[in-house]
């Protein structure tokens with residue numbers, strides 16, 4: 172398996188499925204009171220240049236839950252803000268800690284840290300990908316809908332970091348994926364092209380949200396303006412209006428479809444309050460599963476001390 176978790180494309184379907192299976196076991200075991208200490212004596216640094224509630228806390232809880240420790244560094248706390256080279260940061264940090272969990276802007280930042288770091292670098296969201304989120308979302312889908320290869324997933328809204336990671340997951344795990352994005356807000360073309368070339372089932376990109384959700388088993392969305400796009404918020408509200416997940420749109424999906432949103436949600440923007448709080452929404456399970464998935468990821472990448 173790759174040393175770092177930078178994007179889902181770096182892993183085989185079997186490797187991704189093993190991480191999801193492990194997280195499902197860890198969730199069951201945690202309900203039964205089973206405790207693991209895989210990461211006793213190990214420390215990770217969380218280097219977060221963007222805000223986070225779920226990812227930060229679930230990684231911290233996961234690390235402590237496995238007997239490890241965490242050092243949290245916001246962008247105010249490091250010399251990166253004063254332009255210390257990433258390659259220097261990586262080679263210093265790897266003398267102190269056993270792994271780096273990084274939330275930042277460009278994918279090239281995690282790529283560069285990984286190039287120079289002797290310890291694993293885990294992508295906790297960049298502008299391009301949110302791989303750990305999509306792994307825990309897939310876990311949630313399996314819990315509620317069963318094996319992925321039978322399913323049709325719809326992505327409605329921005330062709331953003333989440334969409335890119337869903338596309339890579341579809342190519343590896345064999346579910347059908349329909350994306351509906353406004354013109355000009357599509358996922359990265361190269362990611363789509365590469366995924367389609369490798370996928371067993373269709374990965375469709377359309378502009379009509381009704382077409383994308385038709386008979387879908389999973390209906391998935393995210394904010395219309397991601398972190399770093401705050402200046403575009405007002406314009407995006409206009410462009411994305413027809414892409415709201417509401418009762419009307421959900422009626423076109425399979426009647427037993429589940430609704431995902433990685434959160435934070437903007438109620439009555441990308442998703443109606445009624446759908447978010449309604450019976451088809453699985454967003455709270457989705458949030459919980461981040462912690463179980465992060466335990467699986469940390470144990471797999473940081474591992475027990477030799």
Ligand code: CP
Nearest residue numbers: 223224225226433434
């Ligand atoms: N879903 C997610 O990544 O949430 P946070 O931004 O709160 O970490």
Ligand code: NVA
Nearest residue numbers: 331393397398433434
């Ligand atoms: N696309 C969103 C995801 C937030 C978890 C963002 O990047 O802000």
